[in-house]
Amino acid sequence: MKLGVLFSGGKDSTLATWLAKKNGYKIECLISIISENKESYMFHTPSISKTKIQAMAMGIPLVVIKTKGKKETELKDLKKAILIAKRKYKIQGIVTGAVESVYQASRIQKICNEFNLECFNPLWQKNQFELLDDLLKNKFEVVIMGVFAYPFDKSWLGRKIDRKFIEEMKILNEKYKINPAGEGGEFESFVLYVPELFKRKLKVKNWEDFGEKNSWRGEVEAE
Amino acid sequence: MILLINICKEKLHFYEFVKPVEDILSKNKIEFSTRHYKDLTNQNPTKADKFIICGTSLKDNDFLENIEKFSWIKNCKKPVLGICGGSHVIGLIFGGKIRRKKEIGLKEINIEKEFLGVKGKKQVYHLNQFRVLPEVWKHKTKPIYATLFHPEVRNKEIIEDFCRI
The missing domain is CATH 3.90.1490.10 (putative n-type atp pyrophosphatase, domain 2)
Structure with a gap:
């Protein structure tokens, strides 16, 4: 199955990427949301523009979308990014590094459901x-x-x-x-x-x- | 020993739907082993004392095409707990009908009769595309239990209480 990873450049989304790859899934693209709001509800913000360098080091294409980071518009921007990834890279599922946040996980589940994509959260509830x-x-x-x-x-x-x-x-x-x-x-x-x-x-x-x-x-x- | 039954077709879902239940058992020092439902025989599958059938994702519904693999539950006298997809399995085995009911996220429900140590208003985590049984369900005479929601996310004590039966 071809997957796209919601990628922030931090340890969680990278560990999720690594687990997906290790389990035989093909990572077609990474998806990064650059939020202008440093207190974003959904996204990890520092150094996210550096995800481009990480994506290059991994040899995986990157889809980047900028968001103003207001509570509901950032969800619209996330949808836009996922839709671009689906059209361009024909992904069939999304991987996230969500561990504890029900807020984050349930919103991504809803977007995946709307776009008929599988949703994988391999770090969910992890100690x-x-x-x-x-x-x-x-x-x-x-x-x-x-x-x-x-x-x-x-x-x-x-x-x-x-x-x-x-x-x-x-x-x-x-x-x-x-x-x-x-x-x-x-x-x-x-x-x-x-x-x-x-x-x-x-x-x-x-x-x-x-x-x-x-x-x-x-x-x-x-x- | 508790047997955890994995119903996920997608390998990567194991980490999201089975491992969190394994972690609750490990934390409570309860012996368990995990197997995929397709690897179980049609009779009472193992020497396990209890069974937990874990859930899976909204789109991963292959198990619904293979319900006959779970026919052993009908004659099972040992305790069984079905979580979400596992609840659908139990419901279908006992003659229930499946209908579409999409629920994602947290919701407050009221558990009227005591169920595996919980009663009253509870915040629960849902991730279901279908519904066969109600939020919580117990067989009239057998120790067979089901939750539509995911107790491994909120309400871990339900799983711990089931293990103590």
Whole structure:
């Protein structure tokens, strides 16, 4: 079955892509929504314009749509993107990296149903520590691109998701109820390399940090 | 030992519809094994003590063309729980009629009679294209249960309670 992936460039949508490929599905295209609203209800925002570089490294075509990111217009824009992918790449289904968000998942289910597409959410309800362990086990190279909750600060930007990171998440989870995989929007990530999915490794060329106190985002120039 | 029955035709759906149920059983240290419905024989399929028939996606309805594969349920004396597509299977085996009823997302329902430890108003997660049985259903005399909604998403305690029967 030919599939398109709703792709943000972060760990979840990349892990979902990897799982689909590993299970024998053909990834025809990635679909990215660039939201002008940094507080988007539906989409992960930092560095999403860098999905183009990731798509090139994977050798998979990318469909990009810009949205102003207002609550209901962003759904219209998402529909538009999915329809373009269906027409251009003849996809028969959509893959998402939804883990916990019923808001996100049920809206995508409705769009897929309207367009007669299968909808796959291979990370659905996944334990967040298991999700982080899966990244390590399968040698995903992932860096933190944004932090949006206490007690995170600027020093977390650019950190790799490694064993030490997971151990610290265990402590932050116990102490501050931080979701270990950032499912509550506590942090966002960017994938630099995945064996068997990326044809080459991305490198961070330049970092720019924006923010204050416990809310920081990085803009990365990858190559 | 509980046998989880996978009704998904698409391999990738396993992670969305079967694995979350496996995870609830693992967390509760309950022994289980998982098999695809097409791999089960028509008699009482295994030495399992209980069966859970998991759901599948809105479009993945191949199992409805193979309902005879589930005829063992009719004479099964052991506890069975059907989730969503699994609920359709149980309903059809006991003579119910299938009709279109599309429901996607969260909804509040009222469970009038106690059902696997829950009663009263509950928020449930639906993902169904059809309906055979009501929201919750129990066989009159046998320990056979069904939920139209997905208790592995909201109301995990229903699955835990079923495991304790």
